[in-house]
Amino acid sequence: MILTPWRLAVAQTPDAVQLLRNMTEAFHTLSYDGVFVHSEASNMNSMRIRHSVLSGMEYESLVDLDGDKVEVLRVDDKIICVHPDPTSENRNSPFRAPFKGLKKVSHERLALGYELAVSKESYRVAGRDAVRLTLQPRDEYRYGHVFWLDKENHFLLKHDVVKSDGQLLERVQFTSINFSPDLKQEDFVPKNGLRRKEQTKQPPVKVKNAWQFEWLPAGFSLVWTEARALNHGTNMLLLSDGMATISVFVEPSQTIRPTSVMGMGATVAGMSSFKVKDDFYLLTMVGEVPGETIDRLMTVFMPRVEND
Structure with a gap:
């Protein structure tokens, strides 16, 4: 059972849920160019992500900075995985951008499994003022989550997955982020000479x-x-x-x-x-x-x- 829950006031809960909704919206609507570090167990690697909405279409580029420089490009539902050479094509699978899974958040549903709380303290992540949101599990069947969101636009700057005793299991954290990048459509086109695989998301x-x-x-x-x-x-x-x-x-x-x-x-x-x-x-x-x-x-x- 959970021995040290983060307590919350009832009045905080709607604000917490709205922050989660705003976080997901920010991923899909803002323009940004940043570098983040993803760590789990003994593995850690850094990635660069660029995103913009151009001419009504969503563009995204995700580049592995530590390995074989694999890049995943997405234009709406079309995905292009770019490999620098044939060997890396077989070793790597497309990786995911930071947390994007919350499209519809229900307070009633989340409250069954978690206590939600928004901290009143001030934080700094990647040089940005941030607000901290915690989801403390009510039982042993799920992990806790801690989110640090940009105070201005609610973009996710840092996300921790933790056990009930506070042990860190996984972290995604931006080290730098620019919300005014000069991105154009040509920034999301694979360079000539690189191997590429294209796929379009098909309805299952x-x-x-x-x-x-x-x-x-x-x-x-x-x-x-x-x-x-x-x-x-x-x-x-x-x-x-x-x-x-x-x-x-x-x-x-x-x-x-x-x-x-x-x-x-x-x-x-x-x-x-x-x-x-x-x-x-x-x-x-x-x-x-x-x-x-x-x-x-x-x-x-x-x-x-x-x-x-």
């Missing part, structure tokens, strides 16, 4: 959900009513409590695998085999939640009853 195929959970932690629910069909007969479900998400994959299997749960930083993955009548399935769950959450969820996953 919706299929009937044949699975259910006998139990879920407070605040968690399925994001989609239907499942999403992936390749090789795999179905995907998505759980969320409004902040944390857990991706659930179910696929037919010919072999039995022992249950395993492993993690790196804040991300935990679990795998388990189970049998339904004469058929075997492999269940995989990945999310930014404690290992105990993944472990228990795998034991309460089962076929959906037809009359449900």
Whole structure:
């Protein structure tokens, strides 16, 4: 259980939720050019991100500054991954920009799993005045989150994922940020001579959900009513409590695998085999939640009853 919760006044909660909404909006609407550091476990790397809305289209560039200089360019739903050479193309997968997951935030839903508080103290991050927002988990099934938002435009300057005892699991922090960059469309065009892969986000195929959970932690629910069909007969479900998400994959299997749960930083993955009548399935769950959450969820996953 949580021994040292961050207490909040009821009057603070609507302000906290609005700050989260403003944070997500800032990512998609502001122009910015900055460098941030992402650290988890013993891994750390720095990235440069540029973003602007030009002629009604959203442009974004994300460059790895420490590795092979891989760049991910996004123009609305079109993604281009640029590799400096063939070997890096096989070693690297597209990385994500800082926290962008909150598009619709519900106070009622978040309050089931977290206590929300906005600090009255003043902070400085990347040379900018910041306000600190904390989400303290109410139980052991989720992590805590601490956000430092730009005081002027509510852009996310720093985000910590922490255990209930305060141990840091993952951090994203800007070291420099410019909100008045002179960005043009040509700044988001791959340079000649570099290898590139293009992909356009395709809407996933919706299929009937044949699975259910006998139990879920407070605040968690399925994001989609239907499942999403992936390749090789795999179905995907998505759980969320409004902040944390857990991706659930179910696929037919010919072999039995022992249950395993492993993690790196804040991300935990679990795998388990189970049998339904004469058929075997492999269940995989990945999310930014404690290992105990993944472990228990795998034991309460089962076929959906037809009359449900």
